[in-house]
Amino acid sequence: MDNGIDWFFNFLYVDNGIDWFFNFLYVKYCSTFDSTAQGNIGPVLDALLAELGETRTVISPALPVNGRTVYQGYLFVGEQLLNESGMRHHPVTPMEDAHLGRLIERQGRGKAALIAWPIVARSPPRWRQSTIRRCAMWCSTPSANRICSPRAWRCGR
Numbered sequence: 001m002d003n004g005i006d007w008f009f010n011f012l013y014v015d016n017g018i019d020w021f022f023n024f025l026y027v028k029y030c031s032t033f034d035s036t037a038q039g040n041i042g043p044v045l046d047a048l049l050a051e052l053g054e055t056r057t058v059i060s061p062a063l064p065v066n067g068r069t070v071y072q073g074y075l076f077v078g079e080q081l082l083n084e085s086g087m088r089h090h091p092v093t094p095m096e097d098a099h100l101g102r103l104i105e106r107q108g109r110g111k112a113a114l115i116a117w118p119i120v121a122r123s124p125p126r127w128r129q130s131t132i133r134r135c136a137m138w139c140s141t142p143s144a145n146r147i148c149s150p151r152a153w154r155c156g157r
Helices: 003-016 041-052 100-107 117-121 124-138 150-156
Strands: 068-071 074-077
């Protein structure tokens, strides 16, 4: 193995532990994810949270460049609610409800809380403070609004 790679893995595992490396963990799922009550996003989030010893996470299946946005907890395709699009009648994963909080609560063990657009639009410190205040008490999978791609950076921080 390359000396640089050896050093890097030695640094992670021996000097700092692997936990140092994972300040943030990003899990990719489709913006038109499995929306049934038996879906796989909730169980995957539950398992990751348990493995990492965490109690909450942010979900945001938005991809504005492809017309997938989240506003006030609802997932849109362009200007249309996802459950009013052709995805409503998908043969495998019909999207019958575009409200992410209700969807994720049906799939997972946590309670969802909305981080509304006015909060996301504020500066990152205020967004984090509001999120911690609201979520530390009662939720494990809040949904952040995503209506424009510059906010992706803000939500990720």
